[in-house]
Amino acid sequence: MTENDTIVAGPRADGQQPLLQAEHLKLLFPVKSGALIGRRIGSVHAVDDVSLSLAEGQTLGIVGESGCGKSTLARCLVRLLEPTDGTLRFHDADITHLGRRSLQPFRREVQFVFQDPVSSLNPRKRVGQIVSTPMRLHGMKRGDATSRVRELLQRVGLNPEHINRFPHEFSGGQRQRIGVARALATNPRLIVLDEPVSALDVSIQAQVINLLDDLQDEFGLSYVFIAHGLSVVRHFSDQIAVMYLGKFMEVSPAAELYSKPIHPYTEALLSAMPLPDPRENRVRERRVIGGEPPNPIQPPPGCRFHTRCPRATDICQEVEPPLAEYAGGHLAACHHPLNVDSTEISAAARSPLSPLSAGELMPGGREGAASGTQLPGVSRATAGPSDAPDGQDGAG
């Protein structure tokens, strides 16, 4: 790929090199029939053409409901899974298909914290061994490793004297701290956190959130933060990607997520979420969307959300909307965007993060890129909400 083809993500103010970049990342899990001789009868589109870019010191939050592919994406980003298609770059080096040995330097710089602090720690190893293993794998001597483990335990708020204890001797919150200490062991640049506080009680959650905040400031870490809870993600992130059925629906600057959701799915998520504020809950207007996410083996054509979307029209079933970039680096893939006026819509440009399969038609009926070819059978007139079939335009 030449310099010009590389995806440059909008939402970065500074001109520095992105730390991690994914270009049209795809991961399909085969679905096989029969027990013995598996004939491939389809695939689960877990991650379907996702592009992202993360700058040094920044946090990208990824939210979505179960089965939307966010955990699979996280595992792809750290190469625990090998993507079916697309490119993954770290510090501008292509790491998409590197082997075990060549990944070693990457492994040192990128670490992972798992959701479940019980099953992600080996019950038969002592804390000291758990935290020092990554260091020893990267060639640190035993003695040095031990003193570093003590330092790390101290740093994550555990008693360094507990270095010889087993995981079961700690509470849930403490175990998650062990997981964080292990992730810090190799001095990483990037930590991918997969629902790191979902299993914890509220007060313990807040402690771990504060710890992760402090560590980010102290070590200049970048985070990819995966969660299904919007409020936790909102607390951490600079940008938030909303994922549905394997695709990014919206990538929003954190501050605009609640005040200016552009994609109806984002609005639906926000609207479904009860606020810890009784008066606010009583006054705000909430639209609960019905239905459940469709089967990811046969995702709906066009916009993946159209089966549940209150604003869906004919075009949504036919043309996959590209990610349009609105002011402030706010991306959304929707033919009928919310909370943006016609000037903002006409100023929007097709984002290079858009999936390859997306149509050229931009909101407002314009064509996106100059190179765009009109899809057969889709006329501009069908883009307007006024052409909605009966009953579908009610909430639009």
Place this chain on the structure above:
Amino acid sequence: MNEQLLEVEDLEVSFSTEDGLLRAVSGVSFTVSRGEAVAIVGESGSGKSVTVMTLMGLTRSPNSRFAGSARLHGEDLISASEDKLEAIRGKDIAMIFQDPISALSPVQRVGAQIVEQIRAHEKISKAEALERAIDLMGRVGIPNARERARAYPHEFSGGMRQRVMIAMALSLSPSVLIADEPTTALDVTIQAQILDEIRQLSAESNNGVIFVTHDLGVVADIADRVLVMYAGRLVEQGTVDEIFYDPQHPYTWGLLGSVTRVDRDPPRRLAAIPGQPPSLVGMPEGCPFQPRCPHAFDRCRELPPLAPRLPDADHLDRCWLKPDDKRALREIGGRIGLIEGAAS
């Protein structure tokens, strides 16, 4: 005043364990009236689930001890015989569990499971009971209820399974419905659907609902009254607005301060609660929250009673601090919280 359906008084539940006597619930008293939704909030180990499971008679075992009473229509649930309890349970008081996949039988069609529950309490034919089950499944929002009644639990999604649980719990129009973390395992859009369902159905039948949860968003959304539990005791009790806007117990401040919000710019640090919840075995005298409370003073070695300390007699708390002092202490950076920049 609304009719009181359930009256729990001085409920104590303890279990003898290898480590000693574990006091899961100590001196818990509350009431549930017709048409009211009461939320019990607290963290793991606070005794909220044990409290409601005891009401259902589900904590009875050779190593458990009970004291106090829980009267439902004048009938005590704690001392009731097994037979008596069998007749009440499901009919007058019913429960929705957190995890529907383990609460439903995997080898029986869901329709048959609801029928079984109805026929255990009412002498009607199988066909009649099935009609009622199908009607119920339709009412809780299961499409094609007639067909789906013949499906097994594994053929349902998580949200639909929870709807089956709700249909089953409501099959005999219980006067008190207990929901123990009914939406914790569900996605947020499905959670909103289920909460709507519960709200609507209980408004129709005008029953009392006890909602056990640790999610303060859900509490703010659904509850009329809130009980805050800590280490087996009620530490505060009041209307939902009192608890959220005028909380009296430092633990409640800590909970509110620990919550992340999607609709506000995040504070630089969350006002977390320092330390860990205490062990319920061999708990020290005095206020259970004292070891973690930054505002504790000598008097806290003595257990404060759960009493009204404000002009409003229905707002109870268990803290020795004066209400005027509390108002100043709980303000942390414009929000309610326990302590600024608590040690991580």
